């Protein structure tokens with residue numbers, strides 16, 4: 001039964017080094033493609049949407065860490081030039097095309113023309129990832145130059161969401177409302193924000209990923225972590241029971257809910273060097289296995305299969 005189901009992870013980071021994490025120092029700062037392939041294979045996952053790490057060496061890490069100023073390093077002509085091309089190159093070298101749907105990282109506030117020229121020429125990607133925190137941007141910074149590429153290629157854009165003003169999930173909802181022809185992804189369950197989850201259910205072009213669900217449920221059960229990482233308008237669920245959380249989210253969001261792990265960020269430390277959570281890829285995959293064991297085969301087929309394909313390719317393409 002388990003082997004017959006094609007399972008997809010909608011949110012993984014790999015290749016390269018996140019230099020800001022490396023020098024802060026904070027883990028994780030890297031995740032090799034080989035390690036990623038092993039993890040997903042051992043977990044019985046067939047494919048994964050894969051992004052580079054959030055940071056880019058277009059900006060000089062010394063200036064950021066020492067002075068808080070964001071200046072070009074001279075190492076790249078435009079943001080994510082090396083990070084994106086390395087991701088695609090490593091997938092080729094490892095002969096791993098069948099494992100991945102690469103999404104390329106984009107900075108909507110810097111050298112947009114140059115990034116768009118690169119995207120127009122590159123064919124080996126399936127979507128765009130905008131890390132609003134790492135790029136200090138909001139979804140409304142995305143202009144027509146990127147939008148026209150996204151519409152032409154008929155690919156989705158996924159946005160990081162979090163607690164900082166520019167990363168708030170309602171900005172992604174507004175973007176999805178303004179662009180009904182574009183498939184939009186909202187990462188990290190909007191910190192379980194009740195109002196946002198309800199809005200996602202009503203917007204046909206907006207999808208929400210569960211990454212990293214085990215960690216998010218852990219945060220929800222701890223007052224300090226909840227305040228630090230989750231919404232202040234959290235939906236009432238039994239967060240001690242991850243399966244119950246998935247089933248409740250599925251009944252609310254249905255075809256718009258997509259399973260993702262955010263690997264390797266299921267284990268990360270804060271700026272003081274303290275490990276905040278320490279979950280593994282296996283812990284995230286265990287959710288799907290528990291659901292299958294309990295007979296929720298259709299739920300798994302949707303959230304880790306059909307829904308993700310619809311997000312990537314559009315409903316009419318499947």
Ligand SMILES: [Zn+2]
Pocket residue numbers: 011013187262265
């Ligand atoms: Zn992520």
